[in-house]
Amino acid sequence: MSKILDIPLHVSYIQNLDKKKDFGYHLTEHLRLNGVYWGLTALFIMSREDALDRAEMIHYVKRCWDEEAAGTFGAHPGHDGHILATLSAIQIMAMQDALDEVDTDRVVQFLLSLIRPDGAVAGDSFGETDTRFSYILIQCLTLLGRMDVLDRDIHRLAREAILENIRGSMNFDGGFGTEPGAESHGGQVWVCVAALALLDRLDVVDRDLLGAWLSERQLPNGGLNGRPEKLEDVCYSWWDVAALSILGRLHWINRDKLIAFIIGAQDLEGGGIADRPGDWVDVFHTVFGLAGLSLVGYPGLEDIDPLYCMPAKVIRRMGIEKGYTALSRMSST
Amino acid sequence: MTPADALGALLGDDERASGSELDIFSVHNFEPGSVYRTKARMHGVKRTRVTPQAAEAKRLKDQAKIEAYVALQTEVMQRKQAKEYTPEALKRTSDLLDLNPEYYTVWNYRRHILLRGLFPSCAPAEIVNLLAADLRLTTAYLQIHPKVYWIWNHRMWCLENVPLGPGPDASDEPGSSAAATTGKEGREGWRNEFWKTELRMLEAMLDADPRNFHAWGYRRYVVRSLPASFTPKRTPQDELRYTQKKIEANFSNFSAWHLRTKLLGGLWEEMDPGEVKAAKDAEFELVTQALWTDPNDQSGWLYHRWLIGAAPPEDVLRREVKNIRELHETEPDSNWCMNALAHHCTLLSTMAASDEGEKLRLEARGLYERLEVVDADRKERYRDMAQRTLS
Numbered sequence: 229m230s231k232i233l234d235i236p237l238h239v240s241y242i243q244n245l246d247k248k249k250d251f252g253y254h255l256t257e258h259l260r261l262n263g264v265y266w267g268l269t270a271l272f273i274m275s276r277e278d279a280l281d282r283a284e285m286i287h288y289v290k291r292c293w294d295e296e297a298a299g300t301f302g303a304h305p306g307h308d309g310h311i312l313a314t315l316s317a318i319q320i321m322a323m324q325d326a327l328d329e330v331d332t333d334r335v336v337q338f339l340l341s342l343i344r345p346d347g348a349v350a351g352d353s354f355g356e357t358d359t360r361f362s363y364i365l366i367q368c369l370t371l372l373g374r375m376d377v378l379d380r381d382i383h384r385l386a387r388e389a390i391l392e393n394i395r396g397s398m399n400f401d402g403g404f405g406t407e408p409g410a411e412s413h414g415g416q417v418w419v420c421v422a423a424l425a426l427l428d429r430l431d432v433v434d435r436d437l438l439g440a441w442l443s444e445r446q447l448p449n450g451g452l453n454g455r456p457e458k459l460e461d462v463c464y465s466w467w468d469v470a471a472l473s474i475l476g477r478l479h480w481i482n483r484d485k486l487i488a489f490i491i492g493a494q495d496l497e498g499g500g501i502a503d504r505p506g507d508w509v510d511v512f513h514t515v516f517g518l519a520g521l522s523l524v525g526y527p528g529l530e531d532i533d534p535l536y537c538m539p540a541k542v543i544r545r546m547g548i549e550k551g552y553t554a555l556s557r558m559s560s561t
Numbered sequence: 562m563t564p565a566d567a568l569g570a571l572l573g574d575d576e577r578a579s580g581s582e583l584d585i586f587s588v589h590n591f592e593p594g595s596v597y598r599t600k601a602r603m604h605g606v607k608r609t610r611v612t613p614q615a616a617e618a619k620r621l622k623d624q625a626k627i628e629a630y631v632a633l634q635t636e637v638m639q640r641k642q643a644k645e646y647t648p649e650a651l652k653r654t655s656d657l658l659d660l661n662p663e664y665y666t667v668w669n670y671r672r673h674i675l676l677r678g679l680f681p682s683c684a685p686a687e688i689v690n691l692l693a694a695d696l697r698l699t700t701a702y703l704q705i706h707p708k709v710y711w712i713w714n715h716r717m718w719c720l721e722n723v724p725l726g727p728g729p730d731a732s733d734e735p736g737s738s739a740a741a742t743t744g745k746e747g748r749e750g751w752r753n754e755f756w757k758t759e760l761r762m763l764e765a766m767l768d769a770d771p772r773n774f775h776a777w778g779y780r781r782y783v784v785r786s787l788p789a790s791f792t793p794k795r796t797p798q799d800e801l802r803y804t805q806k807k808i809e810a811n812f813s814n815f816s817a818w819h820l821r822t823k824l825l826g827g828l829w830e831e832m833d834p835g836e837v838k839a840a841k842d843a844e845f846e847l848v849t850q851a852l853w854t855d856p857n858d859q860s861g862w863l864y865h866r867w868l869i870g871a872a873p874p875e876d877v878l879r880r881e882v883k884n885i886r887e888l889h890e891t892e893p894d895s896n897w898c899m900n901a902l903a904h905h906c907t908l909l910s911t912m913a914a915s916d917e918g919e920k921l922r923l924e925a926r927g928l929y930e931r932l933e934v935v936d937a938d939r940k941e942r943y944r945d946m947a948q949r950t951l952s
């Protein structure tokens with residue numbers, strides 16, 4: 229098993245994602261915009277953001293705009309607007325420095341329409357709520373430079389209500405669930421911790437308690453799981469590890485073992501990273517594996533910001549960076 | 562009856578999802594930026610070597626399937642564009658969802674067909690039939706895709722639209738909450754039937770996968786929203802018994818332990834201090850059983866930590882420190898045991914007189930030093946924690 233990340237192979241894997249139009253490709257149309265975000269972010273981490281055509285990408289994002297149903301972005305042209313697709317669209321446009329081509333007012337209006345009186349945030353007008361959506365709303369508003377709308381007019385209580393809903397989703401183990409009452413889950417922990425960090429309210433979190441819980445997600449094989457007594461999975465190399473980074477507890481896990489686990493999950497023939505060694509790869513686990521590697525200082529990768537899961541240089545350019553602690557980058561030699 | 566049989570029993574045979582492709586196309590159960598993974602392979606499916614020739618052969622073989630799928634998708638999207646809210650359109654959304662139950666736009670369209678096209682001209686009993694059919698459909702999908710958010714969402718939407726009745730006032734608009742306030746049993750007959758089905762379905766889902774957090778979440782919703790006249794009444798004690806059953810079946814079911822913390826937290830607020838103490842002692846007994854059964858399972862330790870809480874009575878803390886010391890002697894290599902003991906010793910040191918306090922902090926530091934060696938992956942954490950006992 230190779231000890232090295234095969235960057236050129238992963239770049240070409242991402243470049244070719246759109247080329248083999250098998251049955252699976254058609255079945256995943258409802259994820260296409262998210263897939264573009266995953267691919268572009270992965271390329272940024274590998275310093276190859278030029279590997280996909282910028283103009284074409286921006287054009288595609290704009291075609292995902294759903295004028296009629298929601299006034300926001302859907303996952304693919306013709307698909308309904310949803311907060312999940314909206315975040316991917318805004319993140320792509322931010323990374324491509326093209327946010328001026330987004331109808332910010334309409335998106336903000338859509339986002340505000342999703343806030344429930346109890347501070348829960350819905351994904352669309354049908355109303356399913358989840359702390360993921362709270363985080364997405366806050367990240368979108370931050371990227372758009374419009375967090376001030378949460379302090380204004382009829383929404384002036386929204387910031388506090390959203391905060392209270394997130395706080396209400398916190399459990400005795402220090403972690404967070406999908407809603408008040410739900411079990412702690414590594415993915416939900418990341419979104420809630422990142423949301424609190426963006427709200428400058430990390431004081432809500434017991435860093436030692438949650439840091440310990442997160443560090444216990446690492447299994448003897450180096451991979452991390454999302455909940456007690458579950459299997460490891462490469463994507464938790466992002467959820468859990470990014471949360472640890474935001475909490476300043478990233479040194480509480482074994483970096484070398486995590487690196488070996490992610491590296492071992494590469495497909496060295498076709499490129500890409502799988503959920504665990506030997507499984508089929510996908511762009512989702514590819515980006516989160518790379519992002520985890522970047523955060524723990526794997527050599528030769530670009531810095532990633534754990535609050536946004538976006539390149540740190542983009543966040544710096546936009547002037548919206550907050551605190552976190554990544555591990556220092558190892559030298560390539 | 563196996564869980565799968567129980568689920569099957571809830572289905573009409575014709576309602577089972579068709580299409581063998583479904584089992585290789587799975588969603589990821591979590592992702593904030595966008596929920597699912599973009600690949601047509603299930604989590605944990607082993608990679609096999611595929612030559613370009615073999616891949617091309619498969620692509621050609623799949624060509625007809627792809628063409629049929631794309632044609633169906635195009636047709637459904639065109640009908641949606643044309644705002645066609647007819648029974649035929651509904652049927653076509655089923656055909657498409659059979660192949661791809663994650664197509665959220667199609668779920669949205671389906672709900673619009675029902676709300677805008679079919680319900681307005683339906684008698685309440687017909688609405689009930691339509692919703693029951695959608696529940697059967699989603700049951701079939703969940704059997705294959707138990708972690709797809711969109712399917713669970715649609716189920717919840719169905720419940721929210723069950724009309725009042727059968728009965729004289731059955732013409733009330735769907736989703737009206739009037740019944741809850743009038744409490745007239747007859748008007749909630751349909752709702753009671755639906756909720757009963759949900760509880761049965763959930764039992765089967767959680768038997769099949771006792772850690773499925775979608776199912777636990779949906780269960781919280783179903784229990785929270787039971788019709789006012791639902792019998793037998795479901796009390797927090799019933800839910801508690803359910804968690805006990807799950808825990809006894811498998812001590813490492815942390816989902817059940819977690820729910821217990823939520824239920825007991827609420828119940829104890831309504832008890833007098835003596836009752837609370839007795840109830841907590843019973844919990845300590847239950848969790849002690851789990852800890853001695855498998856001291857390396859995290860679930861019991863997390864629950865024990867919750868029971869101890871931030872400010873336990875000193876006598877309880879002393880008792881637990883003593884118990885865990887005993888377990889530590891029997892199981893000297895259990896990390897979680899050492900962790901718990903170190904934590905509780907540190908906590909107790911804040912209550913004890915200064916001599917004893919210093920001894921307890923020393924004991925905690927000793928444990929953290931040992932942990933640095935036996936659980937080296939987390940050695941930095943133990944170093945930090947040992948440092949904290951000095952301040």
Ligand SMILES: [Zn+2]
Nearest residue numbers: 461462463503
């Ligand atoms: Zn995963």
